[in-house]
Amino acid sequence: MNRTVLYILLLFWFSEGYLKAEDGGRLWLRAETTATAQVTTNRKSPTITIAVEELKTQWKGAPVQLVLKRDKELLGLKKDGYIISGDKQKGVTVRSASDTGLLYGAYHLLRLQETQNGSDRLQITESPKYDLRLLNHWDNLNGTIERGYAGHSIWKWDELPEKISPRYKEYARANASIGINGTVLNNVNASPAILTSDYLQKVKVVADILRPYGIKVYLSVNFSSPQILGGLPGSDPLEPTVQQWWRDKAGEIYRLIPDFGGFLVKANSEGQPGPQDYGRTHADGANMLADALKPYGGIVMWRAFVYNPGNEDRARQAYMEFMPLDGKFRENVIVQVKNGPVDFQPREPFSPLFGGMEHTALMPELQVTQEYLGFSNHLVFLAPQWKEFFDSDTYCKGEGSTVTKTTDGTLFPHSLNAIAGVANIGQDINWCGHHFAQANWYAFGRLAWNHALTADEIAEEWLRMTFTQQDGFIIPMKQMMLDSWKTAVNYMMPLGLHHIFAWEHHYGPEPWCDIPGARPDWLPRYYHNADEKGIGFDRTIHGSGAVSQYHSPLREQLNDIETCPEDLLLWFHHVPWDYRMKNSRTLWDELCYRYDAGVQQVREFQKIWDRMESYIDKERFSHVQSRLKIQSRDAVWWKDACLLYFQTYSGKPIPYDIERPVHELDNLKKIKLDMKHHN
Template identity: 70%
Template structure:
């Protein structure tokens, strides 16, 4: 894979020096040679200096005056912007708030909003708004599709890539204030003295942008790199090792955030190796971090070989431990109960932990959504989860309100997502994948923002303010996730991907290291019908949802049709709400997905007049791949499922263009993606 290194840029280079290659993300501020904006500030700090520099270089409106006001502490790291006669007063109680406010002003200017009659307060919905990088120390990125890792461990701490600061700036511009540098499948080596000095170098660059560094840790670190005989959390020697290590970390990085832990899942070590619980393991780490105000984000993604339905495992393991975790532990829960599928119901663990802090984990990187080849705008997926009503605390108990401190006051609130960022010139592999990084930041700040508003902002900031471009491209973005579900796994189908790489379809996959790594485990196709029975008569996963959802999901007639095959094994001739049989509905969904992507190609081709040649051609090329892949998905799934349904593909939709046996022979070599 070819890698192109970004040339260093400063805040005030003229626009003409930049190629239209996507490297500037949404930070494409106007620089028309105007006089520098007047910024009045009697305060100085690294963060305030950046805020002042950004406005001085790019702001074209009234003079801006900074004010630090402790009475605004209720805004946390938010800010107030108010027009006052011939100037704008930007106030905050924290330095970072002034920086976020400066970026808000520039966003208003970029998107063509009114910048003269301002009166607003902004306060983030979550305290910790964090990216999880699944980056390895050898610079490969697990589920990364944008080249090698940004972090050049071999060069650190002495050589600092200009992209480190550019990364921090992009995050600060959307309010992301935390980052986990390394893979949840963590190498113990990240905690060695050698690597901690490298982590410190990154933390020093990120700090002025309001970003705290966190690390994923391997639970076996005391034994592997510390010479302790085991890593039992109740072993005093193990506790002492962690205590000393944490002291070392905070001596180097006084504002270090804490640890992210994946334990006893997919072969990773954990407290259960010693007959201890997740609470024992999390609390041991929480206790040693507590004096430094550090936190533990303990992942609920636990699944090991079991006869039980995999979708039930997180709930089964964690609900009995509710109330046993320290107050600086947050349980990090994937949005769905299986694994970042194009569509899943929300994870039933949300709301079920009545006495334990919970946070959402999303995936920005498109592991199951066509990698960096498919245009899939994920704000609608994020919103679908955040707006889901769990009924845990009565009607209106949405996941957003459960996790942001509204319904259950928490010491700290947090939201996370697995990053899609790599060394590629355009950062994310696909120009439109940048919108998902942007959307996560905006929703982490304010989960009430509509997907449409975020798309509108991003298009105007990244491409063009021209309505002839904005409107049709926004329609592509807003429909793209549903189109992808349609051509991959409609009506509640899930995890019928090819083994290991998760790129293409392999619904016939029946042999793997364990049953829940196969496709047939999930779709259960047979001559009678299709789908996973999770009702009381099946795995009874519906029982993990609060009433009335257990009955809503558990009854075919009331189950949302977009989740039907997730919860039910449905006969092929079952009549859907529109009177189509299940088989016909499946065929029409797959075809609809294909046709939508073809329409995206036509719309994008008409956009050539509004955009630069390089990005136009690169997006056009990706859409060709997506269109081919959509047909591949449609043909593979319909031809395979047809061997069970024994029904014809409806004659008014496009015929398959492949033979099933030919599709079964496709084996992709995707090693370079992992």
């Protein structure tokens, strides 16, 4: 090989060839495994063995001691807490009162190393804000995933228990690295079959794999299981034979899986069976299951996502149904409440149940999968959305009574505190369908551990661990991530608009949707209420009265159109088209400018990403570039569909200094998506 050829090859290697092709399968766990660190421990267990191995192969610093002990300092922390002390160059000690605490401490050390964060001198004390930090899989037994956009389920039930996918262990490792300690394996629209003996044998195999990583398994259960599986005449929770069936089933489960976590239940919601079928309450149903699980330490997570057909404002219904039951649930029941009062919308106020139910443990439910935010086609970093929810002030005990304080044990010291996220994980090689959707899985775990972390901190951690340490990439991409949620809200449903998605899927816009015979609260018109006078849902004391479910002074703030936050204006008010916003624009003009701002921002995202090409591998660059093209086209689709449709009511021109619509409304109304292309 002559010198010229060698020079050309080296130039290629150092310019772009060194950026090794990546498929995203390693997530944020991309540390080189060539280290030979010295790691010692005073105890042995399967979990501690994992911690030792992770550090031995990846830690590039001084020797590490893992110390399992129960001294006074450690006993002041929660179960999974840990203390890291020492010097990266001289020696580090990780102490915890639990095996899993040592594992989390090991991952913390590696995170510091891989993000190049912190000084050499270490004095770190960590304790989780929520005791139970769960993913909820909406995975069906046939491998499909409800609202999943990354391929089929990773749980291959047809192959279990004989064949075990290597992905189960990779999944456990990824979750443990961010502090997740529980997983509900199946859809809340549960098949009774999951409780059959054959399926429980399969569940046992998964539980055995996840256990060393500190992860318990939970199951969603169908309330009619005693009738369907046990042949009983019904499933009345006050019927002794039904109670006995659940006690027997609990015993069977715990004989197979001694650390089984418990049940998640969706009952009397969207057609699912429940205790109300027998004239009983949600508390009756939850307590019956709780009694069956209590001897084994299991819990019941009972979802508050309920609404019935009728004239009542859907946003009011969960509060109306559950508030009378406050204090009537067993201690091992926790009521799982979606962050907003309707259904995981791009932006919602917090559910008034937070700060409302003081005598019942409540468990926030967040949606990691992007059901209402562009599926896996749109880059939308959700940490800013979740932070807005966490930091919202309920005023239940005066100013400063944030949602987090009502749920993490600060204000109401219940025996349980927990948080759940609806998983965005599937069989796609990059796990989440979009490389940046991985950031939402990561962010959920980090915030479940410590909700005081900022979206900025989480985004930077994830970028440094997932892509590169170079500031030329980190700085612009972090800002893009932090801006992405507000951008999506702008091009989809700004100013408090909500639920104007197309029929049968929640991807594109269809504010005109009108299905003969459909329930009103399944149709967009129910929510936007556009007419010649204005737009928005009147939830004031003169409308549905939903504002009355919040504590003062928030109640009065939301009720007054002048003091209601403009980002939620159309959630709480039916607003005239000519209403003057705080910037002096009319409502109609502001709506137009918000939609246009969303479109322009996504186009700016494309420019930013294209400038990143030299920093990362071609495969991931091309994937994200392609998805941003889709997102840009979709943003224009949303803008044109909504503005052209609402213009038929406002009768006003779209401001002439923003981009003109490129579609005809009649053509937009003809769009019917085959959602197979979006899954």
